[in-house]
Each structure stands twice: as C-alpha cells, then as structure tokens.
Amino acid sequence: MIVSNKIISVGFLTLFIINACSTTRIDEEVNVAYSIKEGESIVLLSDSYHTGNKTENDFMDCLNKSLLKKQNQFNIINTNDFQNMFYPWFEPSTAPQRIEDLPKLLNKEIIKNKLSELQIKYLIKITGETKTNASSGALSCAAGPGGGGCFGFAWWDDTSSYEASIWDLSQEASVGNVSASVSGTSVIPAIIIPIPILARTQSNACVGLSDQIAGFFSK
Amino acid sequence: MKIKLILSTFIIILSGCTSQSITISSSVPIPLVLSNNDLKVISYFSDNVNDYLFTSEVLEKTDNSWEINFQDTQKNIFTIILNSFFDNNDISDSFENISDNSADLIMGFNLESFEFLTPQIASNDKYSVWIKYKINIYDQKKDLIQNWSITGYGEQLTGSFEGNDAILNAINIALRDVGANLTIKLENDMPELLTLM
Numbered sequence: 001m002i003v004s005n006k007i008i009s010v011g012f013l014t015l016f017i018i019n020a021c022s023t024t025r026i027d028e029e030v031n032v033a034y035s036i037k038e039g040e041s042i043v044l045l046s047d048s049y050h051t052g053n054k055t056e057n058d059f060m061d062c063l064n065k066s067l068l069k070k071q072n073q074f075n076i077i078n079t080n081d082f083q084n085m086f087y088p089w090f091e092p093s094t095a096p097q098r099i100e101d102l103p104k105l106l107n108k109e110i111i112k113n114k115l116s117e118l119q120i121k122y123l124i125k126i127t128g129e130t131k132t133n134a135s136s137g138a139l140s141c142a143a144g145p146g147g148g149g150c151f152g153f154a155w156w157d158d159t160s161s162y163e164a165s166i167w168d169l170s171q172e173a174s175v176g177n178v179s180a181s182v183s184g185t186s187v188i189p190a191i192i193i194p195i196p197i198l199a200r201t202q203s204n205a206c207v208g209l210s211d212q213i214a215g216f217f218s219k
Numbered sequence: 220m221k222i223k224l225i226l227s228t229f230i231i232i233l234s235g236c237t238s239q240s241i242t243i244s245s246s247v248p249i250p251l252v253l254s255n256n257d258l259k260v261i262s263y264f265s266d267n268v269n270d271y272l273f274t275s276e277v278l279e280k281t282d283n284s285w286e287i288n289f290q291d292t293q294k295n296i297f298t299i300i301l302n303s304f305f306d307n308n309d310i311s312d313s314f315e316n317i318s319d320n321s322a323d324l325i326m327g328f329n330l331e332s333f334e335f336l337t338p339q340i341a342s343n344d345k346y347s348v349w350i351k352y353k354i355n356i357y358d359q360k361k362d363l364i365q366n367w368s369i370t371g372y373g374e375q376l377t378g379s380f381e382g383n384d385a386i387l388n389a390i391n392i393a394l395r396d397v398g399a400n401l402t403i404k405l406e407n408d409m410p411e412l413l414t415l416m
Contacts, residue, residue: 088247092396114251
C-alpha cells in the first residue's frame with residue numbers, strides 16, 4: 001500500500017514538472033553599426049501603458065535577471081533604479097516613446113551628464129505581452145461533507161510575443177531590433193485532482209529575448 | 220458537521236461585500252532638475268492635500284466599500300518636488316497667513332478629484348486610478364498669475380498581488396505620475412512664470 005502511494009506521488013510530481021509543448025520564433029534586425037565596451041551600461045525600459053503597451057512587470061524583472069546572468073561584458077542597470085535616478089524623465093507618461101523624441105530629452109544637460117556619469121550607452125525599449133488566444137473545455141469541482149474533487153478537461157493557447165528596440169544614446173539612433181515569440185498550449189485534466197500541465201510561454205519568451213539581446217552585443 | 224457547513228456558507232456570503240481599509244505612505248525620488256536659489260517660494264495645501272481620507276459610496280451590493288487614508292503623503296510628494304526646484308521653499312498653513320511681498324511666488328495645492336475603478340466595476344483584471352489637482356500660482360502681491368491642472372494616472376493588473384496590494388500599487392503609481400507631471404510642468408513653464416512675476 002505504501003509502495004503504491006509512493007508510485008502515485010512520483011507520477012503526479014512528474015506530471016507537474018512536465019511542461020506542455022511550445023513553439024519559439026526569434027528574429028533580429030540590425031540598422032546601423034554599434035559596439036559596447038567593458039564597463040558601459042544598458043537599461044531595459046518597457047513602453048508605456050499610456051500608449052496601450054501591456055508588458056508585464058514580472059517579464060521585465062525576469063529579463064533584467066536573465067540578462068544579468070548571461071553575460072559579463074557590460075553592466076545592466078535595473079529598470080526601477082534607472083527610473084528613480086532619472087525621475088521624472090523615464091516614467092510611463094514622460095519617457096520618450098519614439099527615437100525622434102530622444103534628442104529633446106538628451107538636450108537637457110543634467111540628463112546628458114547623468115547618463116555619461118553612469119556610462120549608459122544603450123536604452124532597450126521593450127514592447128509586447130502575453131495573450132490567451134483561445135480556451136476551451138470544462139472543469140467542475142464540488143465539495144461536500146464527505147470530501148470533494150474535480151472532473152473535466154480544460155485547455156488554452158497562450159502567445160508571448162515581445163520585441164526589444166535597441167537605442168544608441170550617443171548616436172541618438174535605433175541600432176537594431178530583436179524579438180521572441182513563444183506559443184504554447186496548456187492543459188488541465190482533472191480526475192478528482194486537477195493536474196495543470198502548463199506551457200510556460202512567458203518565461204520561455206524571457207529566456208529567448210535575453211539570449212537575443214546578449215547575442216546582439218556579443219557580435 | 221452541519222454547523223461547520225452553515226458557518227462556511229455564511230462566511231462565503233459575507234465575503235461578497237466587505238469594507239477595505241488602506242493607508243498610503245508612498246514617496247517619490249528627488250527629481251533630476253536644476254534648482255533655483257534666486258526665487259523665494261511659499262506653498263500652502265488645502266485640507267484634502269494635508270490629510271485626506273477617502274470614503275467610497277457603495278454603488279452596488281456586490282461592491283466593497285473603501286476607506287483610503289492618504290495621511291500627509293500628497294503634501295510630502297509636493298514638498299519633495301518644490302524643494303528640488305527651489306532652494307528657498309517654505310510652507311504656510313493657509314493663503315491668508317502669507318503676507319504680501321514675503322515671497323516671489325506663492326503656490327496653492329488643492330485636490331480636485333480622486334477616482335478609481337476596480338476589476339469588479341470595470342469587468343477587467345486591473346485597478347485604475349485617476350488623481351487631479353488644481354494649483355494656483357500667485358505673484359508677490361498675491362495676484363493670481365497662473366492656474367494649473369495637474370493629473371496623475373496609475374494602473375495595476377491584479378496578477379499575483381495579494382489583498383489590497385494591487386490597488387495600493389495603482390494609487391502609488393498615480394501619485395508618482397502626479398509628481399512627474401508637476402516636475403515637467405514646472406520645468407517647461409518656469410521661463411513664462413519668471414516673466415509674469
């Protein structure tokens with residue numbers, strides 16, 4: 001009896017660990033020549049929700065951490081620290097949304113000096129979000145005095161699509177774009193206990209995009 | 220067992236309509252601006268900026284009632300912004316207590332509106348917050364020379380936030396946005412203000 005319980009537990013754990021299938025698509029575009037030296041810094045900044053962009057805060061946290069682990073060629077200034085140091089110039093409602101907005105901001109001596117002091121060479125603007133495209137199935141749970149349980153099957157399709165536009169602050173130009181798009185289907189079969197098998201599209205997109213950004217600067 | 224069942228049903232029914240209490244104590248970073256040490260500024264704040272307690276009206280039976288205590292957060296944020304621009308910035312209790320010629324500029328802050336939408340009301344997955352202030356600017360003779368409207372907007376997806384953290388964050392973002400918009404307004408309109416003085 002103890003042995004069969006163990007087998008069931010291991011089976012469930014394995015199912016939990018298994019991720020559902022996902023498809024990743026990555027893309028890269030280079031506009032002008034660029035280079036980054038040791039000691040120089042980059043900053044990741046999401047496009048504003050004021051313009052309809054919905055990049056999640058946890059995606060930005062993941063991207064900052066992932067990029068920090070993947071390379072030691074340049075420094076990465078944390079997005080929140082950067083916004084605090086440059087308050088109020090890179091807030092959701094005030095940050096430059098297009099490369100054409102950059103010269104007006106960089107004309108301010110106090111901002112230019114601070115960027116130079118921190119050796120910030122590139123500003124990477126992130127756009128995109130994770131969307132659920134379709135969902136179906138039915139899952140019902142019930143509880144009573146004698147216990148409870150769930151029965152059914154539900155699934156949904158997620159797409160995590162993100163793009164990074166790399167702005168060179170010294171050239172006041174966009175030097176390139178990289179993107180990562182991950183699609184996947186998550187399922188939850190339930191016979192008494194629901195077993196979620198999730199396609200981690202957002203975390204896969206985070207890994208894909210950080211690989212792309214690190215690769216872009218290592219060339 | 221029956222008693223337990225009745226009790227849990229009762230708790231579920233009760234949780235449909237509850238009272239939420241939040242205390243705001245956020246701040247903003249010191250703005251990256253050049254300060255002016257030539258101008259003497261005196262600012263004053265209306266009661267709803269000094270210490271504001273928002274109490275919501277329950278529109279529907281399923282809504283929560285909200286009590287949001289801003290304490291002196293708004294006043295502190297405005298003071299941080301003004302101190303970054305003006306080395307000589309004092310605070311007065313009221314406009315009446317400021318004597319003529321005691322300052323080059325007098326700035327009065329009044330909260331005009333505070334509004335928010337919950338996911339329940341908006342049928343979405345985020346809290347949205349709007350704040351609007353009216354700022355009156357007077358010259359040294361206490362004549363009104365400018366009248367500004369400064370707004371702030373903040374939104375926060377409910378996501379993995381627990382309890383009231385999502386609405387708290389949306390309010391903090393809106394207050395930070397107010398500070399940002401005031402700083403940029405001051406930066407852009409300072410040359411015009413100097414000509415009006």
